[in-house]
Amino acid sequence: MSTTAIKPLRKGLQSAAELLVEGKTNAQIARQLWVSTHTVDSHVSSIRIHVHADTGCSRAVLAHTLLTQRLVPPPALPPRWDPSFAPSPAALVLIRAFAEHSSTTDIAQALKITPGALRSRATNLKRAMRADNRAHIVGLGHTLDVFTPAARQPAPAAESVPVAPDPHLGRVPLHTLEGYL
Structure with a gap:
């Protein structure tokens, strides 16, 4: 990853990136955004380029980069979240x-x-x-x-x-x- 300042994402990329950090698959993102999976594949590739991520980095690493650069907000806690949960x-x-x-x-x-x-x-x-x-x-x-x-x-x-x-x-x-x- 580069230390170059990152510009905000375009609207389509922003929407896809927000769903990516929620753990959605490309197919789920496509259904939610009413676009083809090919479009989502293109969006994810564009997001990787935008944040200077390796093409082989995992979605988890990409999500971390997006969140660390504050390009997307953190996801909401899932339904049935246990409020007493604290990671060991x-x-x-x-x-x-x-x-x-x-x-x-x-x-x-x-x-x-x-x-x-x-x-x-x-x-x-x-x-x-x-x-x-x-x-x-x-x-x-x-x-x-x-x-x-x-x-x-x-x-x-x-x-x-x-x-x-x-x-x-x-x-x-x-x-x-x-x-x-």
Whole structure:
């Protein structure tokens, strides 16, 4: 991503970007905006160019960029939101990893867990946050202000155990997403 000042999005791109941070798929965006999926594909490509994002970056990383640059507002909390929900330190790390890394392998390596453990934790977090996908999790993270400096306090060091199957992933933290599920 570039540090160049970003201009506001055009109206069509703005509408698509707002739905993207809500976790909507291109097909859902197309239905809601009454346009073709081809048009939405073009809008998403134009948004990536507009914010200087790599063409291969994930929708979660793109959502984070849009929200960080304040090009779109954070999404509303989903229906049936649990007002007592507060992300655990492990959940905060996972949300930030989704915002910073595009591939499952990169996220798992950053968290020092296996891709299988990542899928399990992502599913649990998605369920707890009532989110549709990783882009929506990142969007809701912005709604909850988990990217503010106060929320960036380092998590306490976790005890870890070795992972035998994949030496490239290192060690697996014992912290879990229990406590907020």
